[in-house]
Amino acid sequence: MSKINNLNKDLKSGFIVSAIGRYTNFIIQLVILSILSRILTPNEFGIVAIINVxxxxxxxxxxxxxGPAIIQNKELNKKDISGIFSFTVLMSIIISVIFAFMSKPISKFYENDELINACLVMSLALFTSGINVVPNAVLLKQKKFxxxxxxxxxxxxxSGAFAVMLAYYxxxxxxxxxxxxxxxxxxxIIMVYISKTKLTFNLNLNNLKKIYTFSRNQFLFNFINYFSRNLDNLLIGKYISPKELAFYDKAYTLSLYPNQMFTNVITPVVQPILSEYEQQKDIxxxxxxxxxxxxxxIGMPITIFIVTSSKEIILILFGEQWSGSIVVFQILGCSIWVQMILSSTGAIFQSTNRTDLLLLSGVLSTFLNVISIVIGIITGEIKYIAMILVVSFIINLFQANYLLMVKIFNSFQREFYKNLKDPFIISLFILLSLELVNTCLSSLPIAFIFVIKIVIMSLIYIIGLKLTNNFNFIMKIFRR
Known part of the structure; x- marks a missing residue:
């Protein structure tokens, strides 16, 4: 029992710190994105979206x-960490140079000369991202959330304030x-200083061997998952247009925000803490x-709110020039609760040291998503790509949960699915109420409608939690 109490205590402190940080960052990023979306055009955002792929x-x-391998491995010493850090810095230099040389082939593939200079500058972004991997993992391993x-x-x-200034000029x-x-x-700069991570010029492959098995499976999962998550952007930019890609990417990115607000609060905390209970799968x-x-x-009611309020959200945040994102955002919004739960599964696979099953789940997900994207591209409409992807995400929820509940926990899947009953009932009442607002108040200003929807959703949500006896469950989790 003391182990459960210790776990609850660690998770509580980790979640609270992570939540405050994530929500603050979310607000900062959203404000900056809203400002930039009114200064820059969809086509300019489309150029960056292509390169980001x-x-x-x-x-x-x-x-x-x-990163996850460093967190999971309990046998690494400072010398090992320094060796791995030096390796990632070296890889950052080499791969950033290769990326810079890829600027012309990329521009030819998309038949857009603007991509050449953009790729050359973006190679610096690649280098600065790569050198952050180890210091960030070390701080998370030390639970310095x-x-x-x-x-x-x-x-x-x-960086956001500087970007707004540059866009303005x-x-x-x-x-x-x-x-x-x-x-x-x-x-x-700050992470290296705090984590005291140091470079070494004496590279030793033994440092990498200690994390090889875990990192290999994690890398293969990431590699496969990449095509699952980015093939749509790659093909839309090529076969439809950068402008349509910008609309699609804006909608997709916005649909991920609930994930960033909730799941991304949990995931960075879960693996560092649960990895200590690797052999106690019941916990x-x-x-x-x-x-x-x-x-x-949390996710199902948010899904309903976004699906019924997509127009207000897009126009209020980004303005009329982004109206092409509304329908796609509405469709992708249907998968928000699914993606929130799916995003949490990776940390559980890692915590049980079963990156082999994480890899298998990634293969299955990629297979379904790639087929869905290709079918959608053939239609030539970004809304159809979104529709088929939503179906794929739902199927992937079933397979990922099967691997966790049956293969890892030797349990029954119904333990998981019975958790969805009450959220579904609450969300159904929210849906009926918000659709009534859409029908009766459609002539009012969108900002006014948006506020009314927030108030009504909040009231029904709280009442629903009370009636289904889930209010105490949520309060108990936050207290614990």
């Missing part, structure tokens, strides 16, 4: 699953790229079920 891939080649979040708040604030999409570079540099299972129930109680 390749940036994510090359950044993954630098990471190779090192407060320090990590303070650093991110500072970096996002300074006509630096176009370069303001978005420089924003990333500056944020990464500030983060790196991890209990924690997983509580987390998924909490995410369902």
């Amino acid at each position: 390749f940036l994510i891939f090359f950044n993954m080649l630098i990471d190779i699953g090192v 407060l320090e990590v979040n303070k650093i991110l708040i500072l970096a996002n604030s300074v 006509g630096f176009s999409y370069f303001s978005l790229i420089i924003n990333t570079i500056l944020k990464n540099l500030i983060t790196f 991890i299972k209990i924690t997983y079920l509580k987390i998924t129930k909490l995410l369902a109680l």
Whole structure:
């Protein structure tokens, strides 16, 4: 029982710190994005969205699953960490140079000469991102969640303000790229100082061998998952248009914000803490079920709110020039609760040291998502791509949960699915109420409608939690 109490205590402090940091960063990023969306055009955002597809891939080649492996491995000493850090810095240099040389092939592939200079500058963003992998992992391993979040708040604030200034003075999409570079540099300097991570010129492969098995499976999962998550952007930019990609990317990014607000508060905390209970899968299972129930109680109502309020959200945040994102945002919004729960599963696979099953889940997810994206691209409409992807996400929820509940916990899936009953009932009443608002108040100003929807949703949500006896469950989790 004391182990459960210690776990609850660690999770509580980690979640609180992580939540404050994540929500502060979320507000900062949203404000900056809203300002930039009114200064820059969808086409300019589309240029950066195209490059980001390749940036994510090359950044993954630098990471190779090192971050989670450092957190999970309890046998690494300072010398090992220094060796791994030096290796990632060297890889950052090499792969950033390769990315810079890829600027012309990328521009030819998309038949857009603007991508050449953009890729050359973005190679610096790739380098500064790669060198952050180890210092960030070390701080998370040490459970210094407060320090990590303070650093991110500072970096996002300074780099965001600078990006707005550059955009205002006509630096176009370069303001978005420089924003990333500056944020990464500030983060790196402070994280290295706090974590006391040091470089060594004596590279030893034995340092990497200690984390090889874990990082290999993690890297293969990331590699496969990359195509699952980025093939849509890659093909939309090529076969439809950068402008349509900007609309799609804006909607997709916005649909991920609830994930960043809730799941990303949990995930950085869960693996460092639950990894200590690797051999006690019953404890991890209990924690997983509580987390998924909490995410369902939060995610399903948010999904309904976004689906019924997509127009107001897009126009209020970004303005009329982004109206092309409304329908896609509404469709992708249907998958928000699914993606919130799916995003939490990775940390559970890692905590039980079953990155082999994480890899299998990634293979299955990628297979479904790639097929869905290709079918959607054939239609030539971004809304159809979104529709088919939502179906794919739902199927992936079933397979990921099967691997966790049956293969890892030797349990029954119904333990998981019964957690969805109450959230579904609450969300159904919210849906009926908000649709009534849409029908009766459609002629009113959108800002006024938006406020009314928030008030009505909040009231029904609280009443629903009370009637289904889940209010105490949520309060109990936060107290514990």
